[in-house]
């Protein structure tokens with residue numbers, strides 16, 4: 001006798017045939033996990049850059065030179081860059097999916113978001129890891145360098 | 153029913169779905185009131201932060217051009233008008249961050265949907281406290297010197 005399997009009620013149509021990684025689910029999980037980590041990273045970033053000392057008034061090349069001489073802040077900023085760009089890009093994709101009526105417009109907008117995310121992650125990472133706090137500069141800019149740089 | 157109910161029936165203003173022909177379902181999470189407005193704000197702040205971040209990575213990249221170029225651009229962050237803009241930016245981030253935790257609690261905490269409305273006011277309260285800590289100090293930095 002042959003037996004027929006009947007799906008239980010509310011089984012989504014076609015779900016059994018769909019194979020492979022469930023990207024939407026992982027995107028959903030990613031938004032939550034990255035969100036919690038970003039809360040710490042961004043609040044820390046804003047506290048150090050806006051609240052400590054003279055806050056925003058103290059930010060200049062020498063300030064960045066001081067922070068990025070320390071691997072701790074390099075890793076901090078790189079993590080923040082990657083997590084925030086992907087979180088924001090994925091969130092923007094959700095919004096485009098909600099509002100873009102035509103598939104063509106949707107493709108164009110999601111493509112533009114993805115391209116900006118990739119370009120800015122690459123640029124930002126490159127900037128952190130090729131940064132030189134004591135670059136060779138014309139004499140009239142020497143006073144802009146961090147105080148720990150050797151006098152020219 | 154597939155409608156996610158929020159709050160006990162006594163708390164709900166609308167009649168129960170089974171006793172009404174109203175098109176407005178009772179106690180949904182995202183339709184009307186706190187649930188909807190928190191979603192609207194979360195969306196708007198998320199978009200605003202995203203566009204800020206695009207610009208922010210570019211302005212930070214100027215450290216690889218020259219100290220002079222970086223200082224010239226970052227100097228514009230220190231003007232009074234931008235100082236007020238930074239209050240807006242931080243306000244947006246703080247709301248998005250705390251409301252993000254609220255969303256996560258709604259998803260994972262067994263009582264999350266029941267307390268979503270209370271948690272919205274907790275988010276607002278935490279936002280006010282955080283901004284009270286931030287704004288005076290930031291404005292003193294921006295408007296002095």
Ligand code: HEM
Nearest residue numbers: 049059064067077080081084124125127128205209212238
């Ligand atoms: C007005 C508020 C802000 C100021 C004054 C500010 C300032 C700075 C400064 C001075 C740097 C250089 C490195 C460092 O200090 O760590 C930097 C880097 C960075 N900031 Fe901010 N920031 C602000 C808000 C934000 C926000 C809201 C985010 C996240 C959404 C963010 C994300 C980043 C990232 C990812 C980097 C590293 C960029 C790179 O890798 O090239 N910042 N920021």
Ligand code: HEM
Nearest residue numbers: 031035038039084088091092094195198199201202249252
């Ligand atoms: C500060 C810590 C943050 C937390 C805790 C957080 C949390 C969340 C959560 C839980 C969601 C909901 C996703 C969903 O409904 O499936 C979300 C959506 C979103 N987030 Fe964040 N986020 C944070 C930072 C950021 C940053 C830095 C950006 C921008 C670069 C951003 C942009 C967005 C966008 C555009 C959405 C989509 C909104 C929507 O679909 O309506 N968030 N966030």
